[in-house]
Amino acid sequence: MPSINVNGVEIEIDEDGFIVDPDQWNEDVAKYFAQVEGINELTDDHWKVINYLRDYYKQFQIAPMIRKLCKETGCSLKYIYELFPTGPAKGACKLAGLPKPTGCV
Amino acid sequence: MPKYKDMVQPVRATDEEMRHIHIDPVPDDEKCEKALQYLDEMRKKFRSFVLAMESCVKCGACAENCHTYLGTKDPNNIPTNRAELIRKIYKRYFTLEGRWFGKLVGAEDISLDIIEQWYSYFYQCSECRRCARACPFGIDTCEVTFVGRQILHWLGIVPKLHAHVGAAMERVGNHTNLPKPGIVDTLEFLSEEIMDEFGVEVPFPVDQPAEIMYIPSSADFLLNPYTLMGAGMFFTYIGASWTIPSTVTEAGNFGLLFDQMFTQRHNVTRLLDAAQKLGVKKIVWGECGHGWRAAKMYIPTLADRPVRWPITHLHDEIAYYIRTNQLKLDPAKNPKPVTLHDPCNYARACDLIENLRTVIRASVVDFREMTPNREWTFCCGGGSGILFDDPEMYQRRIQLSAKKAELVRATGVGANGDGILCAPCSICKAQLYPMVEEHKLGVEVKGLVDLLGRALVWK
Amino acid sequence: MSYFILQILPYVTMVVFTFGLLYRLGRWAGARIVHDITLSPFPQSNTQVLGIFGAELIFFRSLFSSDRALWVGAWLMHMALFAVIGGHLTGIYFLGKQFIYIGTSENLSEQLSALLGTTMGLIMFAGLLYLFYRRFAVAKVREVSTLSDYLHLVLLLSIVTVGNIMRLWEHDLGITYAPVKDYVTHLVMLMPLPMTHEVFTRPFFVLHLLFVQILLMIFPFSKLMHVFGMFAERWIINRVYKEPAPGLPNVDVQAARRAGLGLPSSEGGV
Secondary structure: OOEEEEOOEEEEEOOOOOEOOHHHOOHHHHHHHHHHOOOOOOOHHHHHHHHHHHHHHHHHOOOOOHHHHHHHHOOOHHHHHHHOOOHHHHHHHHHOOOOOOOOOO | OOEEOOEEOOOEOOHHHHHHOOOOOOOHHHHHHHHHHHHHHHHHHEHHHHHHHHOOOOOOOOHHHOHHHHHHOOHHHOHHHHHHHHHHHHHHHHOHHHHHHHHHHOOOOOOHHHHHHHHHHHOOOOOOOHHHHHOOOOOOHHHHHHHHHHHHHHHOOOEHHHHHHHHHHHHHOOOOOOOHHHHHHHHHHHHHHHHHHHOOOOOOOEOOOOOEEEEOOOHHHHOOHHHHHHHHHHHHHOOOOEEEOOOOOOOOOOHHHHOOOHHHHHHHHHHHHHHHHHOOOEEEEOOOHHHHHHHHHHHHHHOOOOOOOOEEEHHHHHHHHHHOOOOOEOHHHOOOEEEEOOOHHHHHHHOOOHHHHHHHHHHOOEEEOOOOOHHHOOOOOOHHHOOOOOHHHHHHHHHHOHHHHHHHHHHOOOOOOOEEEEOOOHHHHHHHHHHHHHOOOOEEEEOHHHHHHHHEOOO | OHHHHHHHHHHHHHHHHHHHHHHHHHHHHHOEOOOOOOOOOOOOOHHHHHHHHHHHHHHOHHHHHHOHHHHHHHHHHHHHHHHHHHHHHHHHHHOOOHHHHHOOOHHHHHHHHHHHHHHHHHHHHHHHHHHHHHHHHOHHHHHHOOHHHHHHHHHHHHHHHHHHHHHHOHHHHOOOHHHHHHHHHHHHOOOOOOOOOHHHHOHHHHHHHHHHHHHHHHHHHOHHHHHHHHHHHHHHHOOOOOOOOOOOOOOOHHHHHHHOOOOOOOOOOO
16 A cells, blocks of 8 residues: 655555545645645635535535535535536545545546 | 556556556566456356357458547557467367467467466456447357456456456445545535526435435536436426435446456446335436446346346436327427437436337427447447546547547537537446547437436426 | 378278267366356347357358458358358259259259359468468567467368369369269268279369368367357357346335435434
């Protein structure tokens, strides 16, 4: 298993670069992933999406329906793609420390 | 591991992940011997496989009927050559001519390289069966892919995606790891959305005593809101007593795609348990192609007990209510030009062809057929769950969808950038959402019940 | 040598062919039809299934739709082959006088038999040549071909070439029906022929029979098994399937709409 080092802490990631143990997540990890994904700066809107995903995940152990994510954060899908170029599943979920979505998605 | 000796391969499951789906991977030095043992078992069991091994004349008719070959131009992606990857081993060990004349008839010794070839090419085949339709004898190469994937599974070689799906299904009852609270929250959210957009009250009963058990695709909970909404609106509209079982929120059955023994049967057992527990009278299936094939065609032979529940597809039911004039529909609510992608499993394995048209013609104003269509449909390129998204395999998906893109373009529905590509299957949707962008088709991908729900006239 | 090919080898051929065939078909029968893999649209009755079998057998329907260029050659070749086999059986049995049963004179019947045989033989030759050409010329066909695919065609072409030579130069190189009928009768009755019999003096006849026997001996161990494979495969993928009845339990749409289900203002809304 590959791993990354964020501020001296070894964090395991899978082949797709997703964090293996969501409990190891912190804001620095999100900043690290932002660099990997080519996002220069995490704005308030980025954090709004990330925090919503984390809260939802904490409550339901799953990412929300994309439509719900858009509605609750007030960001259109297009805008989410602007914020996270690889999209809500591969981009936003990775930054938020959620596991990679599986199935026919 | 995206490449092995110049062959693309999907990222594979780790040994630990294999153990989650009840397989102890076979060490490399035993793989060849075990592969032969499993191949021997399969050939003694499946006549469809034996016939594919023994009666192909290599006429080449399958080549240009396969979207995988058309998209990649890789000779090993010609259906008969893909089958040849196993056939040459089969000949060498299980036929007289192969043992005696070897090279002359194309027999070959097994090796790890051959097994790696199987992994690469059997996961580029989408098991769409167009080659079976095209073959003058009806040889079904899909059966060869099934056998190849089964052997690979027993050896411990399965794509990470398929292994994750298998483990998630066993853990929570769907492919996306969606637990019951998430299911209920999403359905409540959709009820609100329906009220906002259509002004009607549509509840989504979960685990309620009911007459009908509806099996949605779990991808609908994350990606396809209108598919779930449409189904809920239909059931409410006709006043059905229906429920979604939280233990099986999955129309798909990836067992069909990588393990037709334990995994597929286990999922069937789970479904029948749910039906029994809820005391339903009928099971209605959601929009999922391979899952509908697994349900309609395989449950009778995989259920190890009497199946008391008729199982029908949502669109068989909707078409019935349309034909009997019981639904009031206003096609004008779907004014954009629409074309229909026939999912391969509906069209060639389940005979769900005309009913799709009954529904779509009643629901939209401007419906344009694709050519070829019906049982000659070309696959979306994602069939059998080859929705891999590492860079190499993603590129391959673009190639595999090239033929479909060409056909969609030819219908002209996307000419003004506002067309709809109706694809009533979760794998097709997951494949086509990004592919219509990659190929710049000017269409939006929708399910079929999405359009029906929008067209319902409530007053 | 001629004596061996015409008097001893045929029995070896028949044993190899028969037991080889039984061995192969037995292997097929040993494996089972495990799941329902019928191809849709599903036939609704056995009559429709027969229709599918017939259309595939007589017209090569699937191939017609999937690969027209191949269909032309394959269909012509096979139809000529069926005609030639039928011609051999009837021509030799009736000594070329089979057409008197449809009202021709004996003379005309013999001429017709010769004309049809020659024509079909040439069509088959052309068809085989075309299939051979495709194996070299068409990239996708070249890519699926192995050595044995070419050798099959070489063998078939040899048989047909010799047969056509015997037809076209009948008086010099061919043979008439009568001695052949005599030969076959003796063969079937297990009675040896005298060494002086005419069949032994016709080298092209002997060669023709040698090639045919080679073909029959490799038949059970080769792709020629597609003759039986087609029926066995279609027996699996073209079966009757009856749909379960549509209609949902205890659903009354009219009552539901009267009650206004789903409408927020309604009393009956859920």
